[in-house]
Amino acid sequence: MTIFRSNLYNVVVCGAGPAGLMAAYQLGKLAGNDGRVLLLDKKEPWKEPIFCAEAVSTHRLNELWPIDESWVRGSISGIYFTSPKGYKAEFYSKDCGRLLDRSKFHHAIADACVEAGVECRYDALVKSISRDESGWHLNVQVGGEMVEISARAVIDATGPGCRLTRGIPCLEGIESGDIDLEPAIFAVAEGIEHKRDHIDLFYGSEFPGGYGWIFPRDGKEVNIGFVLAKDAKPGISMRDKLKQFITNHYPEASVKAVYGGMIACGQSNKPMAKCGLFKAGDAASCVNPLSRSGIVEALLCGKLVAESVHEWLAAADENARVNIESAVLDRWMKALGKSHLQIARAKPGLAKIKDEQFDKAAMRLSKLPREKQTLLRIFFAVLWSCPSVIWKMRSFLH
Ligand SMILES: Cc1cc2nc3c(=O)[nH]c(=O)nc-3n(C[C@H](O)[C@H](O)[C@H](O)COP(=O)(O)OP(=O)(O)OC[C@H]3O[C@@H](n4cnc5c(N)ncnc54)[C@H](O)[C@@H]3O)c2cc1C
Incomplete structure (x- = not known):
């Protein structure tokens, strides 16, 4: 029995979470039906449980994947920030967020991948990868069988950590996806x-x-x-x-x-691509270090990485490919990475805020009318209640 349509692909995307699904879809769309893009996951992307609170910003998701109510659980119009003694500051903004049914959402993107010509396989565990002068080779377990497939480029979207990319000499120094797990x-x-x-x-x-x-x-x-x-x-x-x-x-x-x-919090300055291997989503530590949101971030990262891979495949020579690889980090930094880096630097300062300071700030805010409890005011009320933190947060406030 033939497990895969081919044993040589342009790109193999490992992992069909939001980052991998988005990357595969974009590549399929950019390359057309003959793109030879393979998407692999060890389980069906819609298989529950998905370990997530499933909250996303409405407008940020809409920019990347138009919202369809069939995969939404509900709308969010407010956030309570509750202090240790139970004082509540309330940020209110009609329909500021959505609660997804991620299982259905993944299914929708997976269907779009098939329509875009991507070959998808959701019973395939990528056991290991290696590289030689002919490209990347992946050892994939499907059922009881081991299969070797080859690819010009690989996208690692396997979630938090660096199980696939650890210990591969040509990838030394690449983003590990585990700096602040x-x-x-x-x-x-x-x-x-x-x-x-x-x-x-x-x-x-x-x-x-x-x-x-x-x-x-x-x-x-x-x-x-x-x-x-x-x-x-x-x-x-x-x-x-x-x-x-x-x-x-x-x-x-x-x-x-x-x-x-x-x-997978913790933005770094490490390269996100080397030698034709590209990291995306949690595998590249793309989660917002403070809110810990990672769904929209993974989608965006998957899209940017797919665009880079598309250019990389068409590049004229090795020099051009190396330049495209190093530009992936610049693209991510411009989109979200720079602000994640600032937040990551400020995070230890925020962790030092004491219970009394949270209580004081929340009590003061709770007395304001709801329309005056903006996110910025909530943020600064907490900071002003703890002046020592402001110095530690200076990188964030610039
Ligand atoms: C408890 C919790 C709550 C969260 N709540 C929120 C929230 O409310 N909002 C938000 O925005 N974010 C939230 N996040 C973060 C969010 O879930 C992740 O940032 C997001 O899922 C990252 O997507 P990804 O595609 O990079 O990785 P993943 O979603 O982890 O997908 C990785 C995929 O790779 C597959 N895989 C792994 N190894 C292999 C292999 N060797 N071979 C084949 N397949 C493999 C896995 O099966 C998986 O499908 C939460 C996270 C946790 C843990």
């Missing part, structure tokens, strides 16, 4: 009173370097969880800490399931 965990629960069009974010020492959250889901369900700084030492397991969070704040909650994952 933060642990996150959440439960899908019922029985928690919560406004269906609001997100609730909890700050303070209960979540060192991170934050707790409640995001609405379908019906009466919510997603309740938290993310911690990479070096936070909670003293108990993430699961026990989640249990404690839920029991302390919402003893009436009934937990249906618990999921965990890593969030």
